[in-house]
Amino acid sequence: MEEHLLIGLVGLAGLIGLIVIRTPIAYAMILVGGIGTAFLNGPEILISQLKDLAWAQFSVYDLSVVPMFILMGNIATRAGLSQDLFRAANAWFGRMRGGVAMAAIAACAGFGSVCGSSLATASTMGQVALPELKRYKYSGELATGTLAAGGVLGILIPPSIVLVVYAVIVEANIVTMFMAAFIPGVLAVFLFLLTIAIYVRIKPEAGPRGDLITREEFISATLAMVPVLIIFGLVIGGIYFGFFNPTPAAAAGVFLVTAYGVFRRVVNWDGFRGALMETAKTSGMIYLIILGAELLKIFMSRGGVPQAAAELMLNSGLDAYTILVLLLIALIVLGCLMDSLSMILLAIPFFWPVISGLDFGMPEADLKIWFGILALIVVELGLITPPVGMNVFIISALDKDTPMGDTFKGVAPFFGAELVRVAILVAFPSVTLWLPGFLQSL
Numbered sequence: 001m002e003e004h005l006l007i008g009l010v011g012l013a014g015l016i017g018l019i020v021i022r023t024p025i026a027y028a029m030i031l032v033g034g035i036g037t038a039f040l041n042g043p044e045i046l047i048s049q050l051k052d053l054a055w056a057q058f059s060v061y062d063l064s065v066v067p068m069f070i071l072m073g074n075i076a077t078r079a080g081l082s083q084d085l086f087r088a089a090n091a092w093f094g095r096m097r098g099g100v101a102m103a104a105i106a107a108c109a110g111f112g113s114v115c116g117s118s119l120a121t122a123s124t125m126g127q128v129a130l131p132e133l134k135r136y137k138y139s140g141e142l143a144t145g146t147l148a149a150g151g152v153l154g155i156l157i158p159p160s161i162v163l164v165v166y167a168v169i170v171e172a173n174i175v176t177m178f179m180a181a182f183i184p185g186v187l188a189v190f191l192f193l194l195t196i197a198i199y200v201r202i203k204p205e206a207g208p209r210g211d212l213i214t215r216e217e218f219i220s221a222t223l224a225m226v227p228v229l230i231i232f233g234l235v236i237g238g239i240y241f242g243f244f245n246p247t248p249a250a251a252a253g254v255f256l257v258t259a260y261g262v263f264r265r266v267v268n269w270d271g272f273r274g275a276l277m278e279t280a281k282t283s284g285m286i287y288l289i290i291l292g293a294e295l296l297k298i299f300m301s302r303g304g305v306p307q308a309a310a311e312l313m314l315n316s317g318l319d320a321y322t323i324l325v326l327l328l329i330a331l332i333v334l335g336c337l338m339d340s341l342s343m344i345l346l347a348i349p350f351f352w353p354v355i356s357g358l359d360f361g362m363p364e365a366d367l368k369i370w371f372g373i374l375a376l377i378v379v380e381l382g383l384i385t386p387p388v389g390m391n392v393f394i395i396s397a398l399d400k401d402t403p404m405g406d407t408f409k410g411v412a413p414f415f416g417a418e419l420v421r422v423a424i425l426v427a428f429p430s431v432t433l434w435l436p437g438f439l440q441s442l
Contacts, residue, residue, distance in 0.1 A: 004040060008303020011036040015296070015346075025342040026285070029292030036299035049298065057294050058287055061247070062168050067283040068250030069159045072235075072257055073115035074275035079261030082124045084224040085110040090132070091221035094210030098200035100136050101146040101207055104129040105192045108150030109185070110225070112157040113232045114257065118340065118383055122151025122391040126398045139206040140402030142199060145410020148391040149192060152380040152418075155340060156373075157185035158236050159250065162340050163376060165290070169348050172368040174246050175239055179436040180369045184377065184425060191417040199413055231256045240439055286341060293345035300349070310353040320358040321426070324371075327351050328378050328422065335382020339390060343379055351375075362429065369436065370429045377422055384411040 011032050018028035038046040057063075076082075089103035089110070096102065108125045115121055126147045133143035155162055158178040167174045200207035213221075235253040238244040244252065261267025300306055313323050331351075334343050355371050356364060383391040386408060396404045425431055 004302065005304045005308055007036065007040060008300055008305040011299060011303065012305060019338055025338050025346075026288040026292040029289070029296040029346070033292065033295030033297075033299045037295070037302065040299065040302050049295075053294060054291055057290055060168060062164065062174055063287075063290075065159075065164055065174070065246045065250050066161055066286060067279055068247060068254060069161055069164075070117065070282050071275060071279040072159075072250060072253040073117055073120050074278050075254065075257045075261060075267060075272070076111070076114045077120065077124050078267050078271045078275060079257050080264060080266050081114060081228055081257070081260075082107065082111050082128045085228055086125065086128045086132070087221045088225035090210065091213060091218045095212060097204065097209050098142075098196045098207030100129075100133055100210050101138060101142055101196045101200075102193050104133065104146050105150045105153075105189060105196065108147075109153045109157055109189045110228055110232075112154035113159075113236065114228060114253065115154050117161060118151050118153075118155040118380070119390055119394060121154030122148060122383075122394045123398075125150060126395050130395075130398055134399075136208055136210055138208070139203070140399065141406045141410035142196075142203075142206045143410070144392075144395045144399050144402050144407040145412070145414065146192075146196065148384050148389075148395045148407060149411050149414035151391040151394070152383050153185065153188060153192075155380055155383070156181050156188065156376055158182065158239075159246070159253075160376070161286070162344055162379060163372070164246070165286075165341060166344050166348060166372050166376065169345070170352055170368050170372065172365070172372060175242075176365075176369060176436045176440075177372060178236065178239055178246070179439055180373055180432050181376070183431055183435055184373050184421065187421055187424070187431070188377075188418070191421055192414060195413045195417045227260050231260070289342055289345060293342075293349075296346070297349045306350050306353050309350055310357055313354045314357050320360055323354065323358060324360075324374075324426065327354065328374060331375060331378040332381050332385070335379060336385050336389075338382070340379040340382060343382060344375065348375065360429075362433075366429075366433055370425075370432050373432050374422065374425055377418065377425070381415060381418055384408075384415060 015028055015032045018031070019025065034046055037049065086103060086107040089106035090100060093099040093102040093106065104125060107129065108121055111125055112121050129147060130143060158181050160181065163177050163181060164174055167177045196207065231253060234256065235249045239246055239249045258267060258272065331343065331347060334347055355367065360367060362370070383389065389408065392404060392407050392411065396402070396407050
């Protein structure tokens with residue numbers, strides 16, 4: 001057994017080495033998992049597993065929601081929902097100091113509710129909001145930092161692709177996870193708006209006020225947001241109140257955003273085909289990562305690495321909350337090296353056995369939900385922290401005039417706001433668990 005554990009640890013070190021030299025995470029996990037399993041149990045066992053491993057993974061019904069939500073987000077981008085959301089948010093917040101940046105945060109939250117991808121949210125809203133922020137002479141730090149941070153809202157506010165994958169890994173209910181994510185998501189929006197308000201109070205020149213608009217312009221901009229509210233209400237509200245399961249809800253969302261785009265004459269057959277192709281590419285990447293993660297998990301389990309890690313933590317003498325904080329810090333460090341989905345797939349099989357063995361005074365079903373939301377928030381931080389910081393790279397590519405270092409400075413206050421949110425959710429689990437309990441009691 002000790003020999004198997006040593007092989008597992010060597011494989012883990014090899015995986016980290018491959019990640020550091022920028023090997024694609026899916027290939028790194030497949031390589032380490034395949035070679036490790038063959039070394040431990042022989043190539044015959046590996047070949048036998050590969051015969052049905054992909055089918056066993058991809059035939060899980062819950063995963064069918066992933067390409068549907070990706071397609072909904074791709075069509076929403078082409079349907080112009082991002083412009084409508086920013087225009088409405090700017091009508092409400094624009095006249096405040098820092099108001100255009102606040103409008104960008106609100107629009108990111110709204111677009112995230114029909115997209116489910118942080119990278120897509122950052123890219124799309126960056127293209128929409130950055131010219132306006134530049135037009136009003138916002139500082140490069142505040143403008144790019146706001147958009148990079150606003151992009152992370154797409155990963156938590158339902159629907160969230162990473163949240164679906166987490167639920168599949170720990171065998172949690174996807175609908176309950178979506179319910180639990182709502183209040184923490186709204187809390188993030190509030191803290192980000194507060195962060196901007198404090199920032200422009202300290203540096204008034206960084207976020208000037210926007211222009212006055214007429215009553216007619218305000219009403220027109222607000223009404224343009226109604227289709228997004230209807231789509232969000234039917235899709236997510238339908239899930240919350242039990243009218244849909246997630247996959248039919250996602251299909252309904254695809255139909256609604258497509259119908260809206262066709263009605264506005266901004267989505268044609270070429271645009272729809274482009275959305276399908278982009279969805280196929282993204283879904284293929286996600287499924288390949290899932291396959292690699294499963295192969296790696298099999299190798300690590302046979303090597304006894306997760307069991308040894310759980311035993312080490314549980315016998316460390318540390319209390320449950322100290323161990324939780326240490327694991328969350330580890331997730332932040334991992335987030336500096338890889339994307340959010342890969343981090344969830346790689347880390348949760350190691351971390352969940354540790355968390356499930358600790359006593360937090362709540363049932364295991366609630367623990368899955370609470371820890372999942374915490375893990376997801378920490379995953380968000382990886383999108384705005386160096387050296388990876390994918391959202392920062394995306395926004396920097398859109399704004400060549402602002403050095404990347406300034407963008408990282410700009411996201412620092414939002415990083416602090418996220419740490420405050422984590423502290424609140426750790427100290428008060430009911431913030432996460434109240435809404436699922438309330439809706440399920442109706």
